[in-house]
Amino acid sequence: MLPLLEFAAGDKVLAAVRLNHVVTHIDYAGQHVRVTTAEHGEFIANAVLITVPLGVLKAGSVQFHPALPQRKQAAIDRMGFGLLNKVVLEYDQLDKPFWPEVQSFLTLRLDDVDKTKPEVAADLLPRDSITFMNCGREGERPALMAHVHCSLATFVESHTDEQVGELFGRHLARFFPEAKDTKPTRTIVTRWLADPFSRGSYSHIPVGGDVDDIKALAEPCGEHANNEHKPVLFWAGEHTLPEKHAHVHGALESGSVAAKQLLAQFPALAKRP
Template sequence: MSKESRVVIIGAGFAGLTAGKRLREQGIVPIVLEARERVGGRVYTTPYVDGKPLNLGASVIIGTEGNRLTELAASINARLEPLGDNKYLARPGQPALSDEECERIAEAVDDAFDAIKEQVASSASIDERANVADAVYANLRAAVAEEPDLDYEVLRCAADALSEDYAAEIANVSLRHVSVIKDNGGDDSIVVEGFRPLLRAAAGDDVIQSVLLEHVVTRIDYTGSSVRVVTANHGDFIAEAVLVTVPLGVLKARDIVFEPPLSADRQLSIDRVGFGLLDLVVLDYSNLSEPFWPDCNQFTTLQPDNVRHDPQYASDLLPRDAMCFVNYHYINGRLLLVAYVVCELAKRLEAMSDNEVASLFGRHLKCYFPDAKQTRPCRATLGRWWNNPFSRGSYTYIAVGGDPADFSVLATPCHAVAGSSQPEATDTITSSSAAGAAKSMLFWAGEHTVRERHSYADGAWASGERAADEITRYLHERKHHAVTQ
């Protein structure tokens, strides 16, 4: 039997849940479907073996100044820990560089990245094929020319950590559009007790408790005056409007069949926007009495070229120029390290067991801390976002050859057009068009629909509220249309 509602929301991540709250505030109670056995989407805070919360998804507020998440955290007394200065271990077997040396490296990389933003802002002729990596490395070489005591290989490796910002190799990130994201001021900060309390505060218990879990959507038919949402194991749902908030990776994989098919323009945008991979790897050292790593909230191991090919280390080092570790012992006393792993290395680790991952990190860290008696963690826990069929990656970026206009295309509502060669038409719901109001509509939200804050949780939040407002206007006009017929 089909279940009916005025609105169905597909996906119970930040966008879907906050849209649900906004709709309830307007007197509209949606049905919220979630494929997983939990709410949150890419916000995944789970109890760890010590009973304390652990983030395997979103964990950091990027740019705390002027960020709604910062205000939300303050309202519930959630503790934020700024990610301060980074300690660099430039080569295996050597101690961490001095504070002064680490500061110079960080400043050189930051200056190189800031310089490319200035170059892009002052030039109207950046080749659409240009990438961030080439520009950053060119600026780093220029910095070494001015300060010959700087080590270019160390700087190049340190710049590899920029891949964490995009969940992608910086060689795949568009230089032309590097400044599209709005940068908030303030330190990036970890939410120490986990991101889940922020999600709960933003969405409210009523919405969260109403979510129908383990409802896997396989097909959406929006050809008629209502939308039919087909699930794999819980029947069909009928609605006047459907809000689609599934991650871009799911849309790229075409795991949901749309009838009629999405328009060529929308499909092009889905294919063209980059969707990267970043996995958090939690390394548990609770079997140790004290840490063997530096007493700071984060450190990074670097691999200059001559190290990577050194037979003494080649078989034990993880294949990334930079590997960042967040030190939870410094943050809250827990003997945990959390490694940030991106791209192909993350995919490689996802093909392994947690036990194998623990061994790999143990060998890697032994190269940098040879005097430590035990570098293998007693357990490792991996986020595994690539192999998750309900995410298929982590977050979006503008790839080389991409276009920021794609975010607007992905955010625009749509409806079917009978007899048209264009199977989907867009309707921004700005007027009480009788033709538009009589049709069922698909609406779209998620971080991949936000130009200036794509890839961020606050961007997903804003998109959910924007889509809820569009739905409210649409339903009002649809009701008005029905009354006047």
Template sequence: IATVPDKEPLSSTHLAPPSVGQYVRTEITRRLAILATCLKLECCISGTHSMDLVALEPFGEYISLPGLDCTFPGGYSRLPERMLSTLPEGTVLLNKAVRTIQWQGSFREEGDNARDYPVRVECEDGDTFLADHVIVTVPLGFLKERHQDFFQPPLPERKAEAIRRLGFGTNNKIFLEFEQPFWEPQQQLIEVVWENESPLEKPSTDLKANWFKKLIGFVVLQPPEQHGHVLCGFIAGKESEYMETLSDAEVLSTMTHVLRTLTGNPLLPTPRSMLRSQWHSTPYTRGSYSYVAVGSSGDDIDILAQPLPEDPKDPRPLQLLFAGEATHRTFYSTTHGALLSGWREAERLNQLLEPSRGSEGQK
């Protein structure tokens, strides 16, 4: 843990406190500063601006998978690429932004009066697709901003309220590449603690002056033979969203200042390159992932996951199905939660179509 004071880094020249009382106060202050950093780490894990926004009672419903994180060689994109490789060419259409999803309708292909469809998907480029069933996997952040006009007719009030109550925040990464490492060969993590902070006090709202203090530290990417000498910083909340509004040069300059301050080396070289995520400003995500906010519960996750129409006796069931990390009650905010929710909705369709498969062969 690197402890960062207000003005200058700690050194061996600091004198011991002269009294027991001063010593106790100093130690309490340091431990509170460490706890403040721990809460920032939890903000990154939960994808929230503040842990004051996260509901306590359902917090324990989240389940962590055992074992280490899995890093895909070549990045996350290799996972969908592998899935696409098993599908016929042209099955998946990219860069087809959807404007609206019309459901509970009766739509027909031009020239075909023998068959109608309950769902019509209209794209921003004017193309349309008719369907019996649509699985909606857009992020909760997008639903929060667009669900009123994205679905026609609008979603039932029960589902709209669940979307409103659930939390959705931002957690970004900042990658810094160096010519040579300034950290120890076996070092895995550099945590940053600001000595003047306490979880008992409200944090500063001056984002321009203090946004970088929300940074929890850096993970050392391993192995260097594969990644080079790279640190990956994590920052969440409003400060993370403010970071997205800055230029690359401004972020790089600030990160250099932070590292020079915590190492006490004013001559520490500037990183040779920087890469950062910008999840909040991306229009189709508007953040990173969900959390169960104060005023919501795991029941809201289940409500969001329920297919439409709500009436199980509707003659045209499962017109809209919902998947994505925000629809998994115990694995929300994770990639595996998103993947499992997609399998869940696919199986829901399989169960619906199974009788017709037996009587009609393939459908």
């Protein structure tokens, strides 16, 4: 990741990045914006670019003073922030995978097993189908990675890695009854919902929602008499680019859009080395 950032931002910008500074408050009531962090004090700026995930904004983890404009806050509340987790199952004990190796992806559908039998049903995970990626390439340890979303994504977060491995092992045993051992030796579960710096995976427009909400999320705001009626809060992140939200390239492009907005308001920034 670092070479990519060096390429995109350059050494000088990267040197200015402060890691592990958790922003708790943004006060834009005065002439300047005061950004308070949990453990590293305050930073004063003419304006700020806010790129925390929508899930963090929805959770209210960053407090704004004064409160955000109604249009911005309503868009934060209305937009959805969905959940996608990954479950990696590693099999040290296997000489050979028990699943078909020719496929990169494997979708196991409940319709393919006799779920009317209570003993079978008891072993199945609560999802009509689960797609696994075949991760163990030739010469590597056999491994599967499941993409889990919606209720199953929440379900895995409420169990330990060990428990999830046990449950997936039992589920897989029903699809591969010939396999000697379907319980993984190691399981890794991502937990994007529990992560206080994500609170979910990526934005979506819920049923009844509108793309205008994404536009509202992107709009600079915070103008008032104390700051010469100029916006001081700028916004970027995947949730701010209507046509490419929920993706890395949307996040990246939203940064360019915000940079142009900032340069238009603070042209002197362009002259900085």
